[in-house]
Amino acid sequence: MRDDVIIGKEDVWATSMEDATFNGEFAIKAMNKHGELDIDKSGNYKATEEEVSPIKYVKPYKLIVDFSKDLASQLKMFNDSEIYYIGQLSKSDYAANESKLTKQPLLSTLTVYFNTKNASLAKADARKALSTAVDRNGLAELIGLGTKPATGFITEGFYDSSLGSNFRKAGGDLISASADSSKAKSLASSGGLTGSLKLTYLKSDDNDAIASKLINDWKAAGINVTADALNESSYVKAIKEGTFDMLLIEYQGLSTNAASVLAPYARKYSGESVSVADDSVGYTPHITGFESDAYDAAIDSVFEAVTRGERATALHAAEELLVNEMPAAPLAFFYDYYMASSELSGLRSSAYGYRLFTNVVLKDYKEKNAAYEAKNAENGSEA
Secondary structure (H helix, E strand, C coil): CCHHHHCCCCCCCCCCCCCCCCCCEEEEEEECCCCCCEEEEECCCCCCCCCCCCCHCCCCCCCECCCCCHHHHHHHHHHHHCCCEEEECCCHHHHHHHHEEEEEEEEEEEEECCCCHHHCCCCCHHHHHHHHHHHHHHHHHHHHCCCEECCCCCCCCCCCCCCCCCCHHHHHCCCCCCCHHHHHHHHHHHHCCCCCEEEECCCHHHHHHHHHHHHHHHHHHEEEEEEEEEEHHHHHHHHHCCCCCCEEEEECCCCEEEEHHHHHCCHHCCCCCCCCCCCCCCCCCCCCCCCCHHHHHHHHHHHHCCHHHHHHHHHHCCCCCCCHEEEEEEEEEEEEEEEEECECCCCCCCCCEECCCCCCCCCCCCHHHHHHHHHHHHHHCCC
């Protein structure tokens, strides 16, 4: 990306279509009154002085994205064979079409971070009280769309000791999906959990519902929590500055290796900035403030492992330690889904849940495209 596009504009350079800049295969050319976005081949992609318009590198020549249709309209178009792929459904339509969906576990988990520097949350029992009080089955049902209750820090999308093996199944359930209010009350007492706490989260209708569910679960265990709904800039600021009691976040694993989730809780692997001052301790803890010599040693063992089997064993041991300390509470595992026509072949997905269309072929696509363009011409479309 060109320097003049970003320097001095770090907070705004990618926030609107008016200043969108592209350096890939396609570039946005126009949006018409029908809500269609034209994405055409970029004339500069892989261009050389001898080859100004490298058409041979990019197929197809144009993508048309239609933002005018709501979810119900998209589903009708799919059922009427006007479109051949659909990647988002309402909760009710998901339930009605579940048998037709292609699904896979994602690497993302709905999680509550605990500020372990907060006196009320300094003891592990206090944090485990909050985790134990949550009805994860009910929460997964509330979210819908294939969501499952979190039974550990690592989802079913992570590999164990070999490619394709399932870390979660190998490690078993470490966290109960059901709430236990009596146990939560006992843990709150032994953990010195008193007073009121705030649950900070990014304001949205979905998050409002999730926060309300969590607060009611905690109330049933005698734990007083209030909602702290923030706009995006305030939410990001709370994360950067650690100004929260509890933070609701969707944590995204950075690879299919479970270490990408577990290692950041160890001081040397937190990924946080480190001071170079002479009196610096040489590390900055995880955003939760969690510090544990035993856990640090467990993560060291992960990176000292020689074989995949040894690393998997070390990772399972580290996860068990983390569940016992509970600097964060995993709440729900997210799942990816889509529905595709039998006339569409070659569709694949990455472990992160985005679709790979590289080898996709639509049966009789030339005839279908001609019919689409003819229909648009009849309707006076400018696409």
